[in-house]
Amino acid sequence: MELRGDWMANRLRTEFETIREQIGTVVFAPRSVVHLLLVAIVAGGHCLIEDVPGVGKTTLVRALATVLGCQLQRIQFTPDMLPSDVIGFSVYDKHSGQFEFRRGPVFGQMILADEINRTSPRTQSALLQAMEERAVTVDGQTYPLPSPFIVLATENPVEFEGTFPLPEAQLDRFLFRLSLGYPNVDDEVLMLVSHGEANPLASLEQLASPERIGVWQQGAATVHVDLAVLHYIAELSAGTRRHPQLNLGASPRASLALLRAAKANAYLSGRTYVVPDDVQCVATHVLAHRLRLAPEARFAGVAVTDVIEQVITEVPVPHLDGAR
CATH class of the missing domain: 1.10.8.80 (Magnesium chelatase subunit I, C-Terminal domain)
Incomplete structure (x- = not known):
């Protein structure tokens, strides 16, 4: 039994293959990693990308957001960050006489949680409800997050100074943990050629949309x-x-x-x-x-x-x- 006929199955395969090829023009990551990232997005899951600095983790996430047409919010985690720096906070408006909620960067469709292990467990925990329930609660009020909501976090596995290991509860929120690895020599030469002339992300085309991702997720659920x-x-x-x-x-x-x-x-x-x-x-x-x-x-x-x-x-x- 094929997916609504052979033509629909071929269309889906072609669609995802085109997305993989588009991302591959600027990020020389293994095809299996790009495939698994798409699997995670279709499954409605989050990913932890664990690798050494400089192998293209952030560029990969930016390319993915551009090709899929998602609003990208980048959070650079540091030891002095507070949970309110992630989810937002309430401020008093003297004109209305009421508190107003100022949304934090977690209110995005695709969240790049850069170096997530560099912030304290208290701030890491600010993402727990968001990743599980697609909502955040502040001062007793629950605010839904955009759809789709995808967290792609990065961390450096070899540097431990000034880092806070992710607890099991936080790791359990990630569908996959992936690693890019170093490119081979031929791919690195191509990277030097393409990245040396201009910003490669500027050449990317949008091939999908948040609405299309919703269609994928509904299809996968069936x-x-x-x-x-x-x-x-x-x-x-x-x-x-x-x-x-x-x-x-x-x-x-x-x-x-x-x-x-x-x-x-x-x-x-x-x-x-x-x-x-x-x-x-x-x-x-x-x-x-x-x-x-x-x-x-x-x-x-x-x-x-x-x-x-x-x-x-x-x-x-x-x-x-x-x-x-």
Whole structure:
């Protein structure tokens, strides 16, 4: 069964491929990373981009906002920031005799939370309600955030001076944790040529809109998931909870995140149903930042990704013949 016919499936695949190619003209990031960012947006999730400075994290987010036609709000996190610097605050208007709410930068469609680990846990927590409920509450009044609302946060994993590690509750709000890595030599030469002449972002074309993103998200929500695939997702999460090298396994929220990401990945592929490959494609990126190694495993140099791969290998893959 194809997505409203072959022509609709081809249209979706072509649409997302064109977006990936457009972003690839200015950001020489791995295609898999751009694909996963689009999966997160279609799933209505947030992403943490963790990598060393200078590899193009901020440029990637700016390019994504431009191509998708989203209003971008950049928040540069620093140790002296307060929650009100993020969500806003109430001020007294002497003319009206009432308090008025001044909206903070969190009221945007795409939020670039730059160096999120450089601000205090108190300020980091200002994003918790926003990322989960798409709303903020100030002085007992709840204000809805724009739609779509997407947080793309960056952090440097190798510099620890003046940083505050993200707590588990904050990490759990991110659908994916991604890394760009260094470009290969050929891509770096292309970057030197294109970035040396002018601002490459100025050449980008808008190919989508917030309304179009809403259509994608609604379409992904209707993707069918067979009961066998639901059991497969639950078994993967259960496998992490009983693994001897992990102190903290996947939570039920992680299972829900894995389901949403798998449905979005199937949608980007032009299908109305999820297959086990969709789950495996996103599993590592959904689970890695939600798991905690046991001390003996950490001292032995075991990587969380290795544990996830082992769990994926051990859990039987369901067969869906005739189940669609």
